[in-house]
Each structure stands twice: as structure tokens, then as C-alpha cells.
Amino acid sequence: MPEGHLIHRHAREQHRAFAGRRVRAASPQGRFDARPYGGRLVEGVEAVGKHLLYHFDGGPAIHVHLGMRGLFLRYDDPATQPRRGTRLRLATDEVAFDLIAPSRCETMGGEQVAALRASLGPDPLRGDADRGVAVRRLAAFTGPVGAAVLDQGVWAGIGNAWRAELLFLAGLDPDARDVGAEAAGRLWDVAVRHLALGRDAGQVVSDPAAPDERWVYKRETCRRCGTAVRTWTLAARTAYACPLDQPAELGRLAR
DNA sequence: TGAGTATGGAAAC
């Protein structure tokens, strides 16, 4: 379930495990040439939106994108045999992380890394995110706000579950257009706060008082008011919204 | 046990 909050969680965990250390690197599956990275010193592991970057001393980075099905397995005994199909194993003497079924795992030089960063909008989980840029990009988007937040060039790291819950929390109809700077700022603040909770908890947290519950995502009825949740396709993914709590006309006035 | 679906995204048609 890899939206941005989980990618940041992986980055933090693996940064702690690898930063400042030399790693063993292998691709049991054979689809990634890991040999150049064996014995290399890891400078750091970071997340940018849904992308992971492993930075090495004196060499290109590794770029990983989990896609929809990718996952990491952690082994506190690094002697554990990797499962077949492991794209990449990075290990120290203490721990191994195995990468399974990513949509991307590739070597990436400095110019490509810069291009990747430039292609992405502000990431609510990064300390260097610029709120003003985030508000301007969302407000400037021509199209429904529910498409804007999934566009990684507008904001980076939001996926379909967060789209549903964040727009609910901001009282915005996903179909609303031209929501304005005020609503954009409110939505950004909701994203910053809740994605951080989600990163720390390891799951989508849209109600801190009930971290396992959702307001509308994959629900039949709104958890707040009981109204039937509306579902439709928006930007090639299923949108979920409460017609009462996310009114079509009053989105910019809500709250 | 098998089918359908999914929290992404880009390449292939």
C-alpha cells in the first residue's frame, strides 16, 4: 500500500540502517546489476513523493519506485535466504532489506535525480516543501481538485486513499474546480499533519482518535453522517466522497 | 482454490 507516507517510513527506517555504512548488494532475481554497489558507503536514503533514493559515496544513486505491488521485507538476520524474485537485497551485518516487485529499480545519476526532483511538486512530508508553491500549484491546476492532488507534479506523495480522506477532511468535493488559495492552503495543512501521522503509524490515519477507520475511502456510508458515499472514476481511479460533507457548490466555503 | 480488485505509473498498443 505504498503511498507517500509509507515511502517516507521506508526511507527513515532504511536510512537508520544504512547511512554511514558499507553495504552488501545483490539481485537474487538478476534483473538489477547490484555489483557496482557492493561495499559502497551509503550517504543516505531519502523519499521524494513516492520515490526512494539511495545515495552512495562517489557513485550514482539507486532509484526505487514500488508502484502498486512493490514491497520491502526486512530480515533482522541478514543470513536469511531471500525469496525468489527479490529484485534487490541491501544488507549490513545487522539487517537485510529485500525489495520485491517494484515498478522501478534503477541506477540514477545526478542529472536524472535532478530531473526527477524537478518533475515533482512539493511533498507534504518533506521539511523543504514550500507551502506557497504548493498552494499556487494547486490553485493553478485547471481541472478538478481530485485530479490535481493525484498529479505528482502538483503535490508529490498523495495516492488514492489519501485523496479520498484529505478532501473529506477539507470539506472539498473532488469534482470542484477553482477551489481557490484558501481551500488549497487548508488542504495542504491537512495533508502535512495527517501524512506525518500516517508515516509514524504505518497506515493511513484520517482520524487520530480512530486510526483504523476511514471517513469515506472504500466505505458504503459516510462515517460522520451516514449518507451513502458517492463513488465514481476521477483521474483513472475510484473517487469516494460524501455528498453532504463535501458539497458540490460550497467546497470553498466549507469549515 | 480462484477471481477480482487495488494504495502507481509508465510503456506499449
Add this chain to the structure above:
DNA sequence: TTTCCCTACTCAA
């Protein structure tokens, strides 16, 4: 618009 990622979960049979 469809397809592919050595996936996981849920539900039906």
C-alpha cells in the same frame, strides 16, 4: 486504452 510489475487481500465457490 491496455498491459505489466515473481503481490496481498477479500470474497465467493
